[in-house]
Amino acid sequence: MVVVMTALGVACGSAPARQKTAVVRAFVTRAPKDTVRFTAPAIASPCIGGVRGLLIRGSTGGNGAIAWLRTADSLAPGTWPLLQRGDTVSPRGATVGVRFMLGDIAHGVALDSGDVTVTSTHPAVTLLVRGAGLAVAAAGRVVAEVAFDSVPVQTDTVSCRAHP
DSSP, X not given: OHHHHHHHHHHHHTSOXXXXXXXXXXXXXXXXXXXXXXXXXXXXXXXXXXXXXXXXEEEETTXXXXXXXXXXXXXXXXXXXXXXXXXXXXXXXXXXXXXXXXXXXXXXXXXXXXXXXXXXXXXXXXXXXXEEEEXXXXXXXEEEEEEEEEEEBOSSOXXXXXXX
8 A cells, every 4th residue: 555655646746747838818809899819829039130129929820919029138027118010210119910810801900009018038928918009901990908928938039120
């Protein structure tokens, strides 16, 4: 009996820890009644070229979100302003876009107002975006809440050079 209990104790103690999956969760509202929720796997990569920063993105099916945290120095937790898509001079802020499906039709929005709250940057990035923007395919404002949860920062870099 002691051997069985010891074996069970060792087996329980040696079980691998569950690794938290990095995801993006989004809730998108397009007035007057359309709403979309989605969850997708996410990745993050440091930027090279142009302004330094971090590119965080995730997608599944036709739904996805991307956030570019731009900084002249270090990535620090705190509240970051949402920048206009064409802003190439602001040293610190975030550019965020969301693509979502309504039926068989894809819609996209670059968020132009709101903010980004970064709560963690190392070893994984966690942030919450609350913002709004003009829908690309249809007239009207879209409101979005996008959460990137525990997204590990990859060692591979990507180019985040702005092309106006």
